[in-house]
Amino acid sequence: MADTIFQxxxxxxxxxxxxxxxxxxxxxxxxxxxxxxxxxxxxxxxxIVGGSGSGKTTLGRTLVRLVEPSAGRLxxxxxxxxxxxxxxxxxxxxxxxxxxxxxxxxxxxxxxVGRTIAAPLGAGAGDPRVKAALEQVGLPAAFARRxxxxxxxxxxxxxxxxxxxxxxxxFILADEIVSGLDVSSQxxxxxxxxxxVVELGLTLVFISHDLSVIxxxxxxxxxxxxxxxxEDAATADLFERPQHAYTRELLDAIPIPDPSVRW
Amino acid sequence: MLDGRGLIRRxxxxxxxxxxxxxxxxxxxxxxxxxxxxxxxLAQDLMLERLPPxxxxxxxxxxxxxxxxxxxxxxxxxIYGAQVALAVALVAGLATxxxxxxxxxxxxxxxxxxxxxxSRIVDIxxxxxxxxxxxxxxxxxxxxxxxxxxxxxxxxxxxxCRVVRAETLNQSKMDYxxxxxxxxxxxxxxxxxxxxxxxLPTIVALLTLEMGIAIIVEAILSFVxxxxxxxxxxxxxxxxxxxxxxxxxxxxxVFPLIALFFTVLSFAQFGEGLRERFDPVLR
Numbered sequence: 001m002a003d004t005i006f007q008x009x010x011x012x013x014x015x016x017x018x019x020x021x022x023x024x025x026x027x028x029x030x031x032x033x034x035x036x037x038x039x040x041x042x043x044x045x046x047x048i049v050g051g052s053g054s055g056k057t058t059l060g061r062t063l064v065r066l067v068e069p070s071a072g073r074l075x076x077x078x079x080x081x082x083x084x085x086x087x088x089x090x091x092x093x094x095x096x097x098x099x100x101x102x103x104x105x106x107x108x109x110x111x112x113v114g115r116t117i118a119a120p121l122g123a124g125a126g127d128p129r130v131k132a133a134l135e136q137v138g139l140p141a142a143f144a145r146r147x148x149x150x151x152x153x154x155x156x157x158x159x160x161x162x163x164x165x166x167x168x169x170x171f172i173l174a175d176e177i178v179s180g181l182d183v184s185s186q187x188x189x190x191x192x193x194x195x196x197v198v199e200l201g202l203t204l205v206f207i208s209h210d211l212s213v214i215x216x217x218x219x220x221x222x223x224x225x226x227x228x229x230x231e232d233a234a235t236a237d238l239f240e241r242p243q244h245a246y247t248r249e250l251l252d253a254i255p256i257p258d259p260s261v262r263w
Numbered sequence: 264m265l266d267g268r269g270l271i272r273r274x275x276x277x278x279x280x281x282x283x284x285x286x287x288x289x290x291x292x293x294x295x296x297x298x299x300x301x302x303x304x305l306a307q308d309l310m311l312e313r314l315p316p317x318x319x320x321x322x323x324x325x326x327x328x329x330x331x332x333x334x335x336x337x338x339x340x341x342i343y344g345a346q347v348a349l350a351v352a353l354v355a356g357l358a359t360x361x362x363x364x365x366x367x368x369x370x371x372x373x374x375x376x377x378x379x380x381x382s383r384i385v386d387i388x389x390x391x392x393x394x395x396x397x398x399x400x401x402x403x404x405x406x407x408x409x410x411x412x413x414x415x416x417x418x419x420x421x422x423x424c425r426v427v428r429a430e431t432l433n434q435s436k437m438d439y440x441x442x443x444x445x446x447x448x449x450x451x452x453x454x455x456x457x458x459x460x461x462x463l464p465t466i467v468a469l470l471t472l473e474m475g476i477a478i479i480v481e482a483i484l485s486f487v488x489x490x491x492x493x494x495x496x497x498x499x500x501x502x503x504x505x506x507x508x509x510x511x512x513x514x515x516x517v518f519p520l521i522a523l524f525f526t527v528l529s530f531a532q533f534g535e536g537l538r539e540r541f542d543p544v545l546r
Contacts, residue, residue, distance in 0.1 A: 066441055074440075093447030106438035109544050110460040119456070120446030145542045163442075 005171055005203050006040040006063060013058055024099030032058045032215035034074065034227040042170075046199055047218030047235070049211055049250065055227040056207050057101075060175045063153055063205065064098050077170065094120070097164035101176040103156035107148040117163045131167035134159075136199075137192060154185030158192065165196060165259045190216060211253045213219045215239060223247050279536030282529035289526050293345040301325055302336035304343040304496050309334055313512040329514040331504060337515060340496040341522050346463050347490075347497045348526060350408060351481045353416040356474035362416065363423025364466050370424070371431025372454050382426065388421045394483060401489045411484055415477050422476075423469055427462055435463045460519055464542045471534025475527035498523045 014029040032055045040046050045171065050056045061067040062074070065081060074082040076092065084092075100106035107116055114125030117133055117215035131141040135160040148156055157177055164172050174193070178186040194217060196202060208214055214221055214235070221238050223231040229245045242248045292299065302325065311334040317327045328337040385511075397414050402409040434440070435458065443453040484490040487497025489506040498519040505516030539545055 065446055066444060086444075090447045090449070097443070098442070098445045100438045100442060102438055105443050107458055108439040108461070110463075110542075111457075120448075149544055163446075167446075238398060 003042050004039045005042045005077055007073075007075040008036045008039070009073045009075075011036045011062060011074060012068060012070050013055075013062055014070050016126035021057075021122075026136065031249075032227055033062070033069075036224075036227070036229055038222055038229065038232055040171075040203065040205065042203050044220060045202075045206060045218045047214035047221040048205060048207045048224060049209065049221060051209060051250075053226070054224045056209075056224050059173055059224065060098075060173050060205060060207050061149070064096050064173050066098075079215065087222050093138075094167050095170040096173075097169040097171070098173040098175065099157075099160045099164050099177045102180055103153065103160045103177075106160060107156060109148055111147075112144065113146050113148065113151070113159050115172065116159065117144070117166050120163065120167055130164055133162040136165060136196065139161045151182050152185070154188055157181060157185075157189050161189075161196070164187070166201055171203045173205050173207070176209070177206075178213065179208070179210070191216065201259050209253075211239075211250050223250065270279070270345065276540075278298070278532050279540055280530035282536060284528040286533055287527055289345055290349060292342045293349040296342045296346055300339040301327065301341045302339040304335065304339045305494065307333045307335055312356075313481075313508065315512075316514050327378075328518050329512065330511065331501070331515045332508050335496075337501075337518055340501055341498070341519055343496045343499040344501060344519060344522070344525075345425035347408065347481065347495060348478045348523075351412060351477050352474040353414070353482075353532070355412040355419075356470055356475040358416045359419045359473050359477070360423055360466065360470045364427045364462075366420070367424040367427025368431050368454060368459070368462065371428040372435055373460060375451075378428075382428070385421045388418075393418050393480075397480060397484060398487065398489060406489055407489060408495075411481055411490050412477075414484075415480050419473060419476065419480075422473065423466070426469060427466060430465050431458060431464045434458045436457035438533060447479050464538050464545075468534040468538050471530045471537070478527055478530075 003185075012031070012034055012035055013033040013040070014031045016027035017030035018027055026219075027107075036059060040047075050057045058067055062069050065084065066075075069082055072082065073080065079092075081089065081092065096120065109114075112125060112243050113134075114130050117130045118125045121127060121129055123129065125144055130144055134141055134143055139155060139158055139162070143151070143155070150160070151159065160177070177193075178189050181189060185214060190213060193204075193206075197204060197217070204217075206214065206217055211221075215251065218235050219235060221231075221235050222229055223244065225246050231242070232249045234242070238247065239251070242251055308330075311326070311330050312332055314326050314328045314330040314334075316337075317324075326336050326338075328341070330336055337372065361365060365379050370378040383528075395476050396418055396443055398518050400414040400417060401410055404413060408524060438454060439457060441509070443457045448457070463478065481490055481497065482499030485497045486503045487502075488503065501519040502516055502523075505512070505514075505519070
């Protein structure tokens with residue numbers, strides 16, 4: 001059995017529901033994740049799919065500890081990080097990276113691309129690792145001197161990927177990274193990611209609401225609905241024999257191009 | 264690019280150069296006052312009282328902008344007045360900026376009890392009418408240049424604090440702040456190396472604005488005779504003196520007013536020009 005990088009058991013996240021807060025006293029808790037359990041094997045790509053509000057983004061952000069779990073256990077490489085303090089977590093940060101959904105707001109608008117990639121490495125913008133990372137994502141090294149607003153959406157997202165892989169992390173979370181891009185940039189970024197997964201042997205969690213995207217990239221898929229896992233299967237099985245009605249619903253929502261229909 | 268950046272840049276060019284030119288004149292006048300002023304700023308001569316400016320009938324050579332009711336040269340006093348204005352603009356402006364911005368950054372980024380305390384103090388501060396507050400402070404601190412500067416800092420830090428806090432709050436919600444956490448930055452490093460560069464353009468624009476405001480506040484305090492001793496000429500003091508003889512000698516009032524107006528205007532325009540010229544996002 002391949003070794004496990006993340007072990008998640010009965011993970012729960014709840015937040016105060018301010019819309020139903022009484023005038024006095026505490027707000028009732030709103031459960032976002034209702035006890036989620038799964039493992040992530042090293043060197044695999046796991047897809048997490050679900051509709052809006054299913055808790056997939058919260059689940060991802062809990063894995064990288066941007067969100068504090070309220071119950072359950074989260075093991076990273078055998079170490080319990082469920083309630084690790086920010087200071088202790090900092091030692092693990094270089095090993096756990098994330099690519100954000102919105103590449104405009106996740107890149108500091110007033111730092112050059114080079115500094116954005118170099119800063120987490122504790123290096124200067126001229127560091128050879130910056131150039132190497134840019135080349136790996138298919139951007140010319142001269143882009144290190146550019147500012148984010150001078151790039152297109154697809155190029156920005158490549159910078160986001162470069163920043164994550166420059167750290168040589170054990171694990172990368174990709175949260176809806178193509179949903180803000182136009183279709184042709186989506187295809188290019190996905191192709192790049194596929195290629196990097198093979199080249200660098202990345203362990204990746206890929207969050208999306210779009211099953212057709214998941215199918216290309218992931219070996220295993222978790223289907224999430226209202227904070228619960230409704231299906232957890234190998235990608236081929238899921239597309240061949242969906243077990244749950246919700247999964248079939250998601251599958252039916254994939255538009256299939258039909259050349260016999262003209263417009 | 265078709266988004267008007269070229270236009271902004273050209274406008275910024277003129278704005279920056281014109282205001283920069285005036286501010287350079289202003290600084291030179293203040294620094295070189297003893298060398299370039301035509302007369303002694305305190306020399307009184309009742310034979311020369313209320314001389315009109317050089318281009319009007321009855322003027323005397325060497326008194327370009329005329330004299331006041333004690334026979335002191337107006338141009339010389341404006342040049343010496345620039346010294347006080349410059350000191351107030353620089354010292355009060357920078358001190359106000361440092362204190363207000365630091366508190367605003369802390370309140371906006373760390374939130375929690377620090378934000379609650381700082382914001383409540385700002386709310387209370389805002390309830391005081393600023394000019395009366397200044398007069399009250401001077402009454403307590405005593406007159407003099409350092410009291411005036413201290414009073415301006417005590418009153419005006421809230422201007423920076425409010426704006427910087429709001430901007431920091433905005434920036435803190437951006438994903439690049441989460442991304443800094445994922446990169447393993449400490450909170451302090453995130454604040455200084457990620458958020459501060461994004462708040463800095465706002466701070467610079469406010470700083471130059473504040474320098475102009477500090478000059479106005481000093482002029483107001485001089486006007487009510489609460490600034491510094493009448494031996495040292497100040498623009499506000501000249502305006503106050505000129506007011507009493509406006510029907511006989513309008514130039515005593517008008518020329519320091521023009522100097523004040525252009526200096527304050529130039530500070531504000533200079534800040535805006537700097538922002539448009541050097542902010543990578545606007546550029």
